Amino acid sequence: MSARPLFISVLLAALFFAAVANAQQSIVVPGAPAQTITVPQDPAVPALQQRADKTDAAVAALTKQVEAANAAIAALQPKTAEPTVAAADVLFGVDPAKALKAQTPVLGYEACGVNLISTSAPEAILCNGTARISLVVDPADATRKVLRLAQQPGDPVIGGQPRTELNFSRSGAPPLETPLVRSFQIYLPVWNATTATYLLAQVHWDGSGFLNPAMALKVMSGKWRLDIRHGTTSQVNQVVNADLGPIATGRWINFVQRFKLSPAGQGYLETWIDGVKAHSYTGPFGYAKGTPFIKQGLYPLDSPVGQAILLRGPWLVRDTGLTVPQLSAWVATK
Incomplete structure (x- = not known):
C-alpha cells in the first residue's frame, strides 16, 4: 500500500474520532513526509453536551421532588398498630416497673424458708444478708428493671427444699379447657455445673395432694427438659x-407456651424457645381434682449448689392468635 492511501485512511479516522471526542487532534502520519494536520472541533458537540448535562440535572431534581412527595404522603397515612395483647386478655403477671409489694393481683414469694404475699413484702427479700428476690437493672437495657431470684446452699427450706419461687396461687387459677399462653424471658447469668435438677417453671395443682406438677420446665445436666x-x-x-x-x-x-389444661383429654402444650417450636403435645393435661396454679423460680430437686436467674414475666394471657414473635415482643416491653 502506498503512503498516500494510508495517509488518507488515517486522516479520515482522525476526523471521526475528533468529532466524537469533542477535541482538537494533531495527527502525525507514520512513513509520510513530516506534516501535522489540525482537525477543527465540531461546534455542535459542546452544545449537545451542555443540553445532556442540563437534562441529567433536571432528572435528578425531579427525582428528589418525587421522593419528598412520597415521604410526605407516607407521613400522612394512619399508622397500623402492631398486634399486641389486649389488657382484657391479661390474667396476671409480674411487672418489674413496680416494687415487690405493689404487684397486682396479689403474688406470693417463697424464699429463705418463709412465704410472703406481695402486699407485705419488703423492698427485697433477704437471706443471711443477701438478696433472694429483688429487682435489678436489666443487663441488656440499663433503663429498665427485671426480677432476680437466687438460691444458695444452707438457705432455710420450704417443703423440704431451699426454694426461691414466685407463687401465683393467689393471683388466679388458669381456667380449664381454655386456650392460654404463658410467656416469659429468662436470663441465666451463669449456670453452676451440677448434677442437681432445678425446676424453673411449673403448673401445679392445688388440692391434688403431694403430686408432681402437671407441667415442669427444668434444667438437668445443662439441658432444658x-x-x-x-x-x-x-x-x-x-x-x-x-x-x-x-x-x-x-x-x-x-x-412461649401455648396450652390448654384438660384432664379429660382435650389438652395440648406447645413450647417455643427463641421463636422455634421445641416440643408439641396433645392429650390429657392436668389432674381431675383440685385447682391449677402457676409457679416460677428456682426449685432444686437434689442437693443445691446455688443458682441465680433473671426474669421478664412470666405473664399468663388468653390465646387470641397472636404469633410467637408478637407475644415475645410484648413481654419484652413489660
Whole structure:
C-alpha cells in the first residue's frame, strides 16, 4: 500500500474520532513526509453536551421532588398498630416497673424458708444478708428493671427444699379447657455445673395432694427438659419427659407456651424457645381434682449448689392468635 492511501485512511479516522471526542487532534502520519494536520472541533458537540448535562440535572431534581412527595404522603397515612395483647386478655403477671409489694393481683414469694404475699413484702427479700428476690437493672437495657431470684446452699427450706419461687396461687387459677399462653424471658447469668435438677417453671395443682406438677420446665445436666403429667389424686401418668436442647447463658431466652389444661383429654402444650417450636403435645393435661396454679423460680430437686436467674414475666394471657414473635415482643416491653 502506498503512503498516500494510508495517509488518507488515517486522516479520515482522525476526523471521526475528533468529532466524537469533542477535541482538537494533531495527527502525525507514520512513513509520510513530516506534516501535522489540525482537525477543527465540531461546534455542535459542546452544545449537545451542555443540553445532556442540563437534562441529567433536571432528572435528578425531579427525582428528589418525587421522593419528598412520597415521604410526605407516607407521613400522612394512619399508622397500623402492631398486634399486641389486649389488657382484657391479661390474667396476671409480674411487672418489674413496680416494687415487690405493689404487684397486682396479689403474688406470693417463697424464699429463705418463709412465704410472703406481695402486699407485705419488703423492698427485697433477704437471706443471711443477701438478696433472694429483688429487682435489678436489666443487663441488656440499663433503663429498665427485671426480677432476680437466687438460691444458695444452707438457705432455710420450704417443703423440704431451699426454694426461691414466685407463687401465683393467689393471683388466679388458669381456667380449664381454655386456650392460654404463658410467656416469659429468662436470663441465666451463669449456670453452676451440677448434677442437681432445678425446676424453673411449673403448673401445679392445688388440692391434688403431694403430686408432681402437671407441667415442669427444668434444667438437668445443662439441658432444658420438659415434663407433662395428668391423672387423679391417686394416680399420676407422666406422658412427656422431653429433651429441649442445651441451655444458654449470658443472654435473654424467649419462652412461649401455648396450652390448654384438660384432664379429660382435650389438652395440648406447645413450647417455643427463641421463636422455634421445641416440643408439641396433645392429650390429657392436668389432674381431675383440685385447682391449677402457676409457679416460677428456682426449685432444686437434689442437693443445691446455688443458682441465680433473671426474669421478664412470666405473664399468663388468653390465646387470641397472636404469633410467637408478637407475644415475645410484648413481654419484652413489660
